[in-house]
Amino acid sequence: MTLTGQxxxxxxxxxxATDAPLAVYACHCRDCQTWSxxxxxxxxxxxxETISHEGPVTHYAYDADGQHSIHTLCSVCHTRLYNxxxxxPGMLVLRAGTLDHSPSLQPVxxxxxxxxxxxxxxxxxxxxxxxSPTPQAFAQxxxxxxxxxxxx
Ligand SMILES: [Zn+2]
Ligand SMILES: [Zn+2]
Numbered sequence: 001m002t003l004t005g006q007x008x009x010x011x012x013x014x015x016x017a018t019d020a021p022l023a024v025y026a027c028h029c030r031d032c033q034t035w036s037x038x039x040x041x042x043x044x045x046x047x048x049e050t051i052s053h054e055g056p057v058t059h060y061a062y063d064a065d066g067q068h069s070i071h072t073l074c075s076v077c078h079t080r081l082y083n084x085x086x087x088x089p090g091m092l093v094l095r096a097g098t099l100d101h102s103p104s105l106q107p108v109x110x111x112x113x114x115x116x117x118x119x120x121x122x123x124x125x126x127x128x129x130x131x132s133p134t135p136q137a138f139a140q141x142x143x144x145x146x147x148x149x150x151x152x
Contacts, residue, residue: 003018003100007076009074011056012054017049024043025108026043035080039117040110042097045092048092057074069086071083079098109138111131
């Protein structure tokens, strides 16, 4: 299965080489709200080598809470496409809303819901954490996503 996506202006296209269902989660932290200009950010965690992209990109790097993050964005329209972080070596965090098939995505977990917008109702039974889960707890929730409909 090959998944594709692009930035807002379409100067940058990417493909994901993966057969695994995407582990999509929503982050409701204040940083994601500010950065997306929205209520939450939709992320998908995957091995770094999964993505290949074409087109002009630029990078934004910063340090916070002892973690070093590098964001990759379109150098024309500045849509953020993905980031890597020293907290998860070898992995990348895709901005899942940039996928061409994003309407079919089913988030399997919601994190930082202590900052969730009060009007937003989450589905019953979905995994949630007030802040960031432990890596172990998070991996368990993402594995449970195999019961979720497969992304096509
Ligand atoms: Zn662009
Ligand atoms: Zn966040």
